[in-house]
Amino acid sequence: MAEQSTHAKAAEDGAGYWAANVRIIVISLIIWALVSFGFGILLRPLLSGFAVGGTDLGFWFAQQGSILVFLALIFFYAWRMNRLDREYGVEED
C-alpha cells in the first residue's frame, strides 16, 4: 500500500513538474516570437512612431533588440528551471 502511494505520488509530481515546465516554455516562446516575428517584422508598421537613431523601433528590434531579449530568455529559463527542479525534488545530485 505504502509503496504504491509513493509510486503514485512520484508519477503525479513528475506530471506536475512537466506541466510547469511546459507552461514556462510556452510563455517564453510567446515572448520569443513577439520580439522577432512581431516587433521585428509583422508589427513593425505599428512601431514606426517610435524613432530610434535615424530609423524606427522595429528596425532596432530586427537588428539588435530581439537578440538581447533572446539572451534574457535563455538565462531566465535556466534560472527558473533550476529552481523548479529543486521544488519538485528532481534535480541532479
Added chain:
Amino acid sequence: MDQFTLNLLFVGASFALYIGIAVWARAGSTSEFYAAGRGVHPVTNGMATAADWMSAASFISMAGLIAFTGYDNSSFLMGWTGGYVLLALLLAPYLRKFGKFTVSEFIGDRFYSPTARMVAVICLIVASTTYVIGQMTGVGVAFGRFLEISNTAGLLIGACVVFAYAVFGGMKGVTYTQVAQYVVLIMAYTIPAVFISLQLTGTPIPALGLFSETTATGGEGSVYLLTKLDQIVTDLGFASYTEAHKDNLNMVLFTLSLMIGTAGLPHVIMRFFTVPKVSDARWSAGWALVFIALLYLTAPAVGAMARLNITNLMWPNGTGGDAVAVQTIETAPEYDWMLTWQKTGLLDWEDKNGDGLIQYYNDGSDAMAEKAAANGWEGNELTNFNRDILVLANPEIANLPGWVIGLVAAGGLAAALSTAAGLLLAISSAVSHDLLKGQLTPNMSEKAELMSARIAMAVAIGVATFLGLNPPGFAAQTVALAFGLAAASIFPALMMGIFSKRVNNVGAVAGMLSGLIFTLVYIFLHKGWLFIAGTNSFPDTVDGSLFGIQSTAIGAIGAIINFGVAYGVSMMTKDTPQEIKDLVESVRIPAGAGTAVDH
C-alpha cells in the same frame, strides 16, 4: 613590412597557437574523439560552441549581405540567434539527460527503429555537406585574399588545410583550440568595427554607433548615420537601407527556417552532450549566445558603416558631384584595396563610357535611367562586388593600420576553419559511428572506425570543394539552405521525440523523409539539381518561384510538413510501446543523469 608579410605573420602565429593546443590535448580514444570526455565547463563550452557556430557565413559573409540589402536581411541576425532559444528550451537539457553521443542515436532509440536512425544519419549528412559547401566558399575568399591569388586557387589550398586540420584534431583538440579561435575571431571582428565606429560616429561601441549621428557628412552638419545612408543609397537608385522591401511571408519563413535549423544542426547539438550536467546544458546555451551576440550585435553596424564608406569612396565629391577617377583608383593609397581584391576576381570595375570616371549606381532603376542618359553614363561601372569580400576588405576600405588587416585575415580563416572542422567531424561520426559501426559492420575495431571516419571526411571535403568552385550563392546563402534542410528533417523529429509520447517509429520516419525530400527537391528546383548551375526549373526569386517562396525560406514549410505527416501517420498506426513512454518520462526529468554511455 608590407601587408602581405604582415598577413602571413598574423595567420601563421594564430595557426601555430591552434596546432600547439591541439597537440597538447590530442584525442586518444574514440569517445574522446567524439565528445571530449564530458568535462567541459559551461562557459568554456559556450565559447567553443560560439566558435564552432560562427563560421565563414557569420564572420565573412553575413555583414556583406546586410550591407547591400539593409533591413530585409535582418533575418540572418534574428534567425541565427533566435534558434538558441529553441535549443535551450526544447532540446539541449533533454538530449543531455538521454546521454548518448550523437543525435541519430537519440532518434534511433526513441523511435525504436534502426531505420529511423538511418534516415536521421542521411538527413544529417545532406544538411552538413550543404553547410560545408558554404564554408568552402568562404575559405576560398579568405585564402584567395591573404595569399593574393585567385579565388579558385585559394579554395583548393584552403580545402587541403581544412582537411589536415580536421584529421589532426578530433573533438578534444577542437574544444580547446576553438576557445582560442573564438578569441582570435571576436577580436578580429570587433577591433576594426570599433575603429570604424569611432571614425564615423565618435562612438567606440559599434552597436550604439549604428544608431548615432555621423560626422562624415561632408560639411552638412551631423545627421544620423542611418539617415545619411538611406539618403545616399537612394540618390544612386538603390533601395533604401532601413525600409522593408521583401514581403512579410518570405521574411518570416526565412527567419523561422534559420531558427529551427539552428536547433537541428548536429555540430551544434553535439556540443551539449559534452557538459557534465543537465542544468549545465541549459546554461551552456545561454553562454554560447552571449559569445555569439558579441559578433551579431556588431555585424549590422559593420554592414551599414561599410556601405557608407564604400559609397563615399566611389563618390568622393558626394552623390551629386563627379565619381571617382580610374586614375585615382590605380594610384591613390586609399584605393589600394581595390587593386588587391581585383586579383582574386571578386571585385572589378570597367569604364564603360570612357569618361575616365567609375560611376557606381543602380542601373536597374527606372529613376536612374534618366539621370544616366543626361550624364552620359552607360551602366554601373563597379561591375563586380562580391558580397563575401566586404568584411575582409572592411579595414582596408576604412584605411585602418596594417596589423588590423592582418588580424582580420587570421579571424576570417579561424571562423571558416573551425566550423568546417566541426562539420567534418559530425559527418565522419555519422558515417563511421552511426552508419558503419551502428548498422553495417557492428564488429568493426576502433582503429577501423577511426580510419573510416577519416575517409568520410576526405570524401565530404572533396564534394564540398568541387561544388564550392561554383557555389549556389554567397557563403551565408548556401549555409542558409543547409539550415533549411536541418529544419525540415532533424528538428521536428527531436522535438516530437521529447514532447510527444504518441509519435511512433513509422510516423517519425515518414515525417523526416517527407520533410527532407520536399525541401531538397524544392531547393534543387530553384538552385539546380545537386546545385549544378543551369539545371534549375524555376528562377530563385519571389515572383518566379514555385509557391512564391524563396528556396532559402522553404525549410520552415518542410518542418511543418514533417510535424504534420509524423503526427498523422502515428495516429493511424500502433501506439508506442510502454518502455518508450518510460524513456520519454525519464528524459524529461533531470534527476539520475549519469555520465553518458556509448553502447
